[in-house]
Amino acid sequence: MDTAFTPFASTLGGALIGAAAVLLMLTLGRILGATGILSGVLAPDSRDDFAWRAAMIAGMITGPLIYLAVTGGFPTVTVPVSTPMLLVGGFIVGLGVIFGAGCTSGHGVCGMARLSRRSIAATLSFMAATALTVFVIRHVIGG
Template identity: 50%
Template sequence: MTEFTPLASSIGGAMIGLSAVLLMAWEGRIAGISGIAGRLLPPYRDSAFRSRFGFVIGLVAAPLLVMAATGNPIMQTVSANLPLMAAAGLLVGFGSVYGNGCTSGHGVCGLSRLSVRSLVATLTFMTTAVVTVFVVRHLIGA
């Protein structure tokens, strides 16, 4: 079962919101992870490459820093089924391109700007997540 962590979740949410505000203030950019990560690849080698690279490195380094500071391992269960993981990655990538953004861009930044498109996208993400969890936990039994 997933552990209920309201304090840690609230602090994490506040940090995500703060990072989105700071990125908008300093770079004039929306903190959509798919757009930031996608523009690390060619042909996007411009003056903002270093800031995008730093943002992605921060995403990767954050759990490692928490682990180093607390001594507690960051536990994540990931499927060992490589074809399933590849298909899931392709579907997520396709979805973020087709939906003109990812959960962070629409859910954090788009909703705060009162974007109707982001509201529809976020409702779609959340509904799909709820259905997926229900199917995996209660119908498949994984």
């Protein structure tokens, strides 16, 4: 399995995520964590709370549509696993979000920037688990 090396796109994407996190903190004093934003849309604390969260979700949905309009197509994405495996993986990630009190974007981007000990521990944990998973899949199982 080859991994595409995309330094320009990755750097640009990271910069945009960082800018979005900073702007959300500056304008609303809120932390950019994707699962927290989604859960707040499903069970909002107030009408104002729902509005900014819904706008963020709408942006996440319309971003790829803007890409489509500008380029005329979506990037090709190949996922080398079956749909049931994707569902199992999504379920495991969901459990991690619950037990980890947040997602990778909340802990890894915003929590680390605030020097949160909990976020630093969470980020180290999921990065170690990711490295172990990739090693096992590529070198032990042979995927």
